[in-house]
Amino acid sequence: MHLRPLVAALVTASLASTPVAVLSGQAHAEWTTEPSHGAVATAPAVLLGSQGTTFLAWARKEPAGGQSLMVKDRPAGGTWSAARRVDTYPGSVENLTLAEGAGGTAVHAWLTKDATGVTQVMTLDDSGDGSLAPRTLSDGSGVSDSWPELASNTRGDLAVAWSQGGTIRVRLRPAGAAWGPEITVSDADARWPVIGLDDAGRVTVGWRQVTGAGTSLHTSTGPITSTSRAAWTAPDQLIAPQHMARLGSIAVGPEGHVVAAAVSQRVPEDTEILSTWHRSPGGSWSPSLLGTGNANTELVVDRVGLATLAWTSNGVSRVSTAAPGQPWSTRDLGTAWIQDLVIDQDTGNVVMTYLVGPSYTRVVTHREPGGAWRELSSSPGASGLLLMRLGVNGTDVVLATAKLVGSDMVIETAAWDETAPVIRSLTLPTGPVGQPLSFSASVEEWLPYRVEWDFGDGASATGASAQHTYTVPGTYRASVRVVDAVGLVAVRTVDVTVTVPPLTGPGPAPVPPAPIGAAPAPAGAPRILGLDLTRKKIRTSRAPRRTRLVVTTDSAASVRVVLRRRGSRKVVARLARSVPAGEARLTISTRMGKARLRAGRYVITAVARNDRGVSTPVRVTLRVRR
Numbered sequence: 001m002h003l004r005p006l007v008a009a010l011v012t013a014s015l016a017s018t019p020v021a022v023l024s025g026q027a028h029a030e031w032t033t034e035p036s037h038g039a040v041a042t043a044p045a046v047l048l049g050s051q052g053t054t055f056l057a058w059a060r061k062e063p064a065g066g067q068s069l070m071v072k073d074r075p076a077g078g079t080w081s082a083a084r085r086v087d088t089y090p091g092s093v094e095n096l097t098l099a100e101g102a103g104g105t106a107v108h109a110w111l112t113k114d115a116t117g118v119t120q121v122m123t124l125d126d127s128g129d130g131s132l133a134p135r136t137l138s139d140g141s142g143v144s145d146s147w148p149e150l151a152s153n154t155r156g157d158l159a160v161a162w163s164q165g166g167t168i169r170v171r172l173r174p175a176g177a178a179w180g181p182e183i184t185v186s187d188a189d190a191r192w193p194v195i196g197l198d199d200a201g202r203v204t205v206g207w208r209q210v211t212g213a214g215t216s217l218h219t220s221t222g223p224i225t226s227t228s229r230a231a232w233t234a235p236d237q238l239i240a241p242q243h244m245a246r247l248g249s250i251a252v253g254p255e256g257h258v259v260a261a262a263v264s265q266r267v268p269e270d271t272e273i274l275s276t277w278h279r280s281p282g283g284s285w286s287p288s289l290l291g292t293g294n295a296n297t298e299l300v301v302d303r304v305g306l307a308t309l310a311w312t313s314n315g316v317s318r319v320s321t322a323a324p325g326q327p328w329s330t331r332d333l334g335t336a337w338i339q340d341l342v343i344d345q346d347t348g349n350v351v352m353t354y355l356v357g358p359s360y361t362r363v364v365t366h367r368e369p370g371g372a373w374r375e376l377s378s379s380p381g382a383s384g385l386l387l388m389r390l391g392v393n394g395t396d397v398v399l400a401t402a403k404l405v406g407s408d409m410v411i412e413t414a415a416w417d418e419t420a421p422v423i424r425s426l427t428l429p430t431g432p433v434g435q436p437l438s439f440s441a442s443v444e445e446w447l448p449y450r451v452e453w454d455f456g457d458g459a460s461a462t463g464a465s466a467q468h469t470y471t472v473p474g475t476y477r478a479s480v481r482v483v484d485a486v487g488l489v490a491v492r493t494v495d496v497t498v499t500v501p502p503l504t505g506p507g508p509a510p511v512p513p514a515p516i517g518a519a520p521a522p523a524g525a526p527r528i529l530g531l532d533l534t535r536k537k538i539r540t541s542r543a544p545r546r547t548r549l550v551v552t553t554d555s556a557a558s559v560r561v562v563l564r565r566r567g568s569r570k571v572v573a574r575l576a577r578s579v580p581a582g583e584a585r586l587t588i589s590t591r592m593g594k595a596r597l598r599a600g601r602y603v604i605t606a607v608a609r610n611d612r613g614v615s616t617p618v619r620v621t622l623r624v625r626r
Contacts, residue, residue: 042059042092042093042094042095042096043096043387043388043389043402044056044057044058044096044387044389044400044401044402044411045057045058045096045097045098045108045389045400046098046389046390046391046398046399046400046413047098047099047100047106047391048391048392048393048396048397048398048446049100049104049106049393050100050104050154050346050393051076051104052075052076052077052393052396052444052445052446053073053074053075053076053104053106053446054073054074054391054398054413054415054446055071055072055073055098055106055126056071056072056073056400056411056413057069057070057071057096057098057108057110058070058096058400058402058411059092059093059094059096060085061409062088065090066088066089066090066091066092067088067089067091067092067093068085068086068087068088068089068093069085069086069087069089069093069096069108069110069124069134070083070084070085070086071083071084071086071108071124071126071132072084073106073126076444076445076446077443077445077446077447077448077449078448079448084132086108086124086132086134087134089112089113089114090114091112091113091114092112092113093110093111093112094110094111094112094113094147095110095111095147095148096108096109096110097109097110097147097148097149097150098150099150099151099152099158100152100156101125101152101156101158101173101175102155102156102175102176103127103156104127105125105126105127105156106125106126106127107123107124107125107126107150107152107158108122108123108124108126109121109122109123109137109148109150109160110122110148111143111147111148111162119138119143120136120137120138120143121136121137121138121143121148121160121162122134122135122136122137123135123137123160123179135179137160137162137171137179137182138162138164138169138182139182143162143163143164147162148160148161148162149161149162149193149194149195150195151195151196151197151203151252152197153197153198153199153201153254154199154254154345154346155175155199155201156175156176157172157173157174157175157197157201157224158172158173158197159171159172159173159195159197159203159224160195161185161193161194161195161205162193163190163191163192163193163207166188166189166190166191167184167186167187167188167190168184168185168186168190168193168205168207169182169183169184169185170182170183170185170193170195170203170205171183172203172224172225172226173224174201174224174225180225180226180227181227181228183222183226183227183228183229183232184229185205185220185222185229185232185235186205186207186209186218186220186235187209187235189209189210189211190207190208190209190218191207191208191209191210192207192208192246192247193205193206193207194206194207194247194248194249194250194260195250196250196251196252196258197224197252198252198253198254198255198256198258198281199254199255199256200256201223201224201225202221202222202223202224202252202256203221203222203223203224204219204220204221204250204252204258205219205220205221205250206218206219206238206247206250206260207219207247208245208246208247211241213241214241214242214243214245215241215242215243215244215245215246216237216238216239216240216241216242216245217237217238217239217245217246217247217262217264218235218236218237218238219235219236219238219250219260219285220232220233220234220235220236221233236285238260238262238277238285238287239262239264239275242264242265243265244263244264244265244272245262245263245264245265246262246263246264247260247261247262248261248262248263248296248297248299248311249261249297249298249299249309250299251299251300251301251307252301253301253302253303253304253305253345254302254303254345255281255303255304255305256280256281256282257278257279257280257281257301257303257304257305257307257324258278258279258301259276259277259278259279259299259301259305259307259309260276260277260285260299261274261275261276261290261297261299261309261311262274262275262276262277263275263297271292272292273289273291273292274289274290274291274292274297274311274313275287275288275289275290276288276289276290276307276309276322276328278305278307278322278324278325280305280324286325288322288327288328290309290311290320290328290330291311291313291318291330292313296311296312296338297309297310297311298310298311298338298340298341298352299341300341300342300343300350301343302343302345302348302369303345303348304323304324305323305324306321306322306323306348306369307321307322307323308320308321308341308343308350308367309321309322309328310338310341310352310354311338312336312337312338315335316332316333316334316335316336317332317333317334317335317336317337317338317354318330318331318332318333319331319333319352319373331373333354333356334356334357335356335357335358336354336355336356336357336363337354337355338352338354339353339354339355339387339388339389340352340353340388340389340390341390342390342391342392343392344392344393344394346394346546347368347369347394347395347543347544347545347546348368348369348543349366349367349368349369349392349394349395349543350366350367351364351365351366351367351376351390351392351397352364352365352366352367352373352390353365353388353390353399355388361378361379362377362378362379362388362401363375363377363378364376364377364378364390364397364399364416366395366397368542368543369542369543370541370542370543371542376397376416377416387401387402388400388401388402393446394419394544395417395418395419395544396415396416396417396418396419396446396447397415397416398413398414398415398416399413399414399415399416400412400413401413401414415447415485416486417446417447417484417485417486417488418488419488419535420484420488420489420490421443421444421445421449421482421483421484421488421489421490422443422444422445422490422532422533422534422535423441423442423443423480423482423490423492423532424442424443424444424530424532424550424552425441425442425529425530425531425532425550425552426439426440426441426442426480426492426494427439427440427441428478428494428496429496430496430497430498430499431498431499432473432498432499432500432501433470433471433472433473433498433499433500433501434469434470434471434501435469435501436467436468436469437467437468437469437470437496437498438465438466438467439453439455439461439465439466439467439468439478439480440464440465440466441464441465441480441482441492442464442530442552443464443482443490444534444550445482445484447484447485447486448484448485449482449483449484449485450462450482450483451463451464451480451481451482452480452481452482452483453466453468453478453479453480453481454478454479454480454481455468455470455476455478455496456476456477456478456479456496457470457471457472457476470496470498472498473498473499473500474497474498475495475496475497475498476495476496476498477493477494477495478493478494478495478496479491479492479493479494480492523612523613524610524612524613525608525609525610525612525613525614525615526553526554526555526556526557526608526609526610526615527553527554527555527608527615527616528551528552528553528559528606528607528608528615528616528618529552529553529554530550530551530552530583531549531550531551531552531604531606531618531619531620532549532550532620533547533548533549533550533588533604533620533622534547534548534550534585535547535548536621536622536623537622537623537624537625538588538589538590538622538623538624538625539590539624539625539626540590540596540597540598540599540624540625540626541626545589545590545591546587546588546589546590547587547588547589547622548585548586548587548588549561549575549585549586549587549588549604549606549620550583550584550585551579551583551584551585551586551606551608552582552583552584553579553581553582553584553608553615554581555581555610556578556579556580556581556610557578557579557608557609557610557615558576558577558578558579558608558609558610559576559577559578559579559584559586559606559607559608559609560574560575560576560606560607560609561574561575561576561586561604561605561606562574562575562604562605563588563592563597563602563603563604563622564602564603564605565600565601565602565603566600566601566602566603566621572592572595572597572602573592573593573595573597575588575592579608588604588622590624597624598624599624599625599626600623600624601621601622601623601624602621602622602623602624603619603620603621603622604619604620604621604622605617605618605619606618606619606620
């Protein structure tokens with residue numbers, strides 16, 4: 001994906017605070033607003049990580065000169081951290097990109113220029129813990145102004161590409177490892193790289209090459225573990241030398257489908273042509289013609305090779321889709337400016353944002369696999385709006401916007417959430433009258449939320465953990481209610497038993513809280529403290545087709561899971577995984593190896609085992625719809 005720089009005049013800095021704008025539309029949450037103190041020539045970058053943490057980065061013009069790279073983050077269910085300065089550079093900060101590394105870490109890549117114009121490619125790992133240590137990937141000699149292209153996959157591998165000294169350079173980092181050496185993957189006279197990475201660790205880089213014969217387009221593929229060009233394929237030529245050609249986008253799906261889009265022109269008076277290529281895993285490039293005109297493109301591809309291409313031609317924007325070997329299907333967006341197009345690979349959900357018409361109406365739209373485009377927001381008259389970037393995780397969406405307010409560049413973010421919070425587990429007490437009892441809830445929700453307790457005797461409390469003392473023995477129907485920032489609600493109701501204390505003697509020892517679903521196990525055997533699903537319902541025909549089984553154990557163990565249709569003893573599917581103490585997540589989908597889940601209700605049973613014994617089985621119910 002391209003984070004194209006905005007050509008903007010730098011203006012006098014304004015240190016005044018700016019009021020927060022409101023975005024109209026469905027299920028949007030709070031904004032966070034940050035001044036950049038004058039117009040800067042780069043877009044913000046935003047990432048919504050798989051663990052629910054939102055990362056934001058932007059360039060800020062300093063009153064004393066130069067620019068700073070600024071970052072902030074918001075953990076799942078929490079609030080935004082204070083803005084942090086990574087570093088200040090005497091020149092500029094340009095072409096910010098963000099990708100997710102191993103363990104949910106955000107990885108930034110950007111260009112810096114010093115006062116003499118020397119350019120460096122920089123990178124930074126940001127885990128949200130406040131530690132910021134940028135490092136230089138390039139040696140600074142001859143780095144061009146083309147943006148660094150950063151790619152990642154679902155296992156946390158990372159690859160970055162840039163042009164330097166007329167060649168395309170890459171550095172690679174397998175998940176959990178350090179950055180490898182710089183590799184030159186092109187011949188001479190190469191510029192403007194694009195890059196993608198699949199889940200098997202295959203890296204594909206594309207570029208344009210300019211010689212006396214004209215401009216040609218090329219690609220090469222190599223493994224994430226490579227340390228030299230010898231491991232890369234010889235460059236494939238997509239387009240022979242033309243009067244003009246540029247490789248606008250390249251997208252790589254998790255299973256290895258690769259799609260590229262480019263504009264070419266044979267002679268000056270010819271119409272410019274938008275062409276695409278598809279390469280199936282292990283296959284060769286297959287070209288197709290999509291349209292004509294001077295097109296800018298944004299491109300994504302999912303696990304099965306379904307490509308979505310947003311493009312602008314002669315002032316009119318369109319969005320097209322095509323499965324492997326099938327023609328493109330195109331929808332006109334009218335007079336529009338495409339801003340960003342992103343995909344969540346777990347669900348196949350695609351989100352796009354663009355500006356429409358002379359009033360710069362801001363549109364955010366969403367499409368599930370097999371579904372139609374659905375508008376999340378349309379905000380007319382967004383005067384001063386410059387650039388927008390998206391982050392997506394499942395059906396959750398975050399938008400970062402750069403806009404001019406007077407002479408100040410302001411960075412704003414907003415969020416959409418259409419999924420209610422998930423109460424993963426409850427810890428509930430039993431105990432005697434007059435003794436404070438402790439309650440706690442573990443919640444999965446990426447937006448800020450509040451927890452409300454009703455203890456069943458007229459008393460209430462708030463917070464993820466609470467204490468309450470009952471005055472009368474009996475069984476109480478207690479409930480916990482979780483409300484997120486957009487008003488979506490999750491509720492669980494449980495029975496709490498309050499006992500009568502003995503009349504004589506010192507009284508019984510306090511009973512520790514017992515997690516719901518737990519039962520006594522042999523001494524030394526592991527215990528399952530919690531078992532829940534991030535989604536209680538999945539579908540066979542469209543997203544969401546998968547959910548995650550959240551298993552919490554008190555010690556390291558081998559967890560074994562079986563699925564049975566409710567009312568049947570036949571095992572439909574099995575899973576097994578070694579897990580550390582604490583929380584682990586296992587993916588449950590409508591395709592479990594060779595088994596396919598049909599519509600109906602399934603009972604998921606989990607046990608934990610170590611060399612001292614087996615835990616008591618714990619169960620949860622999953623519903624599968626068509």
